[in-house]
Amino acid sequence: AQKVTQAQTEISVVEKEDVTLDCVYETRDTTYYLFWYKQPPSGELVFLIRRNSFDEQNEISGRYSWNFQKSTSSFNFTITASQVVDSAVYFCALSEVGAAGNKLTFGGGTRVLVKP
Amino acid sequence: EAGVTQSPTHLIKTRGQQVTLRCSPISGHTSVYWYQQALGLGLQFLLWYDEGEERNRGNFPPRFSGRQFPNYSSELNVNALELEDSALYLCASSLKGAGANVLTFGAGSRLTVL
Numbered sequence: 001a002q003k004v005t006q007a008q009t010e011i012s013v014v015e016k017e018d019v020t021l022d023c024v025y026e027t028r029d030t031t032y033y034l035f036w037y038k039q040p041p042s043g044e045l046v047f048l049i050r051r052n053s054f055d056e057q058n059e060i061s062g063r064y065s066w067n068f069q070k071s072t073s074s075f076n077f078t079i080t081a082s083q084v085v086d087s088a089v090y091f092c093a094l095s096e097v098g099a100a101g102n103k104l105t106f107g108g109g110t111r112v113l114v115k116p
Numbered sequence: 117e118a119g120v121t122q123s124p125t126h127l128i129k130t131r132g133q134q135v136t137l138r139c140s141p142i143s144g145h146t147s148v149y150w151y152q153q154a155l156g157l158g159l160q161f162l163l164w165y166d167e168g169e170e171r172n173r174g175n176f177p178p179r180f181s182g183r184q185f186p187n188y189s190s191e192l193n194v195n196a197l198e199l200e201d202s203a204l205y206l207c208a209s210s211l212k213g214a215g216a217n218v219l220t221f222g223a224g225s226r227l228t229v230l
Contacts, residue, residue: 102149
């Protein structure tokens with residue numbers, strides 16, 4: 001069965017600091033997708049990024065970047081120059097290709113607090 | 117384009133009562149997923165509906181049930197409410213597919229059971 005672990009429960013930083021969120025996953029599948037979602041206080045989960053298991057190229061999108069390492073089953077996410085609006089709970093999630101459609105298995109989430 | 121809409125946004129029930137939560141997916145999405153987010157328990161998968169059929173179910177008792185209508189909207193029903201059912205219930209929709217499609221979430225229905 002698949003599992004996603006986010007060891008950091010809460011991170012507190014001062015504005016403009018970088019924040020790196022750790023995510024480790026377990027799956028028996030060779031084809032899968034990894035996601036990061038953001039949940040602001042309003043409650044709605046907002047999609048941030050998606051990566052498939054065959055694409056280990058790391059990318060930067062604005063202030064967001066991610067580091068996918070299949071060898072260590074990790075999919076870490078970095079916010080550069082954090083802002084107060086980045087304060088939210090961030091979830092890493094895994095989707096396997098198969099009979100479960102696009103069902104996501106989520107990690108426990110990391111609460112990020114950015115102080116001015 | 118309208119996003120995923122859920123109703124009601126907040127509701128309070130007492131133990132033993134029944135509740136129905138509603139979800140309208142994004143136009144063109146045929147799959148609807150329900151998740152429970154209870155305090156301290158993260159996001160737990162409840163149900164997946166696609167084209168009117170229940171396709172997958174999480175580890176929840178039978179008093180959690182639902183259905184999907186021909187217009188792809190969905191209802192989640194919870195019978196015999198218990199205190200631990202207090203949670204944010206999130207609905208998500210996606211295109212039909214197997215693993216690659218992004219789930220778009222609604223703002224949720226926050227249920228309090230007294």
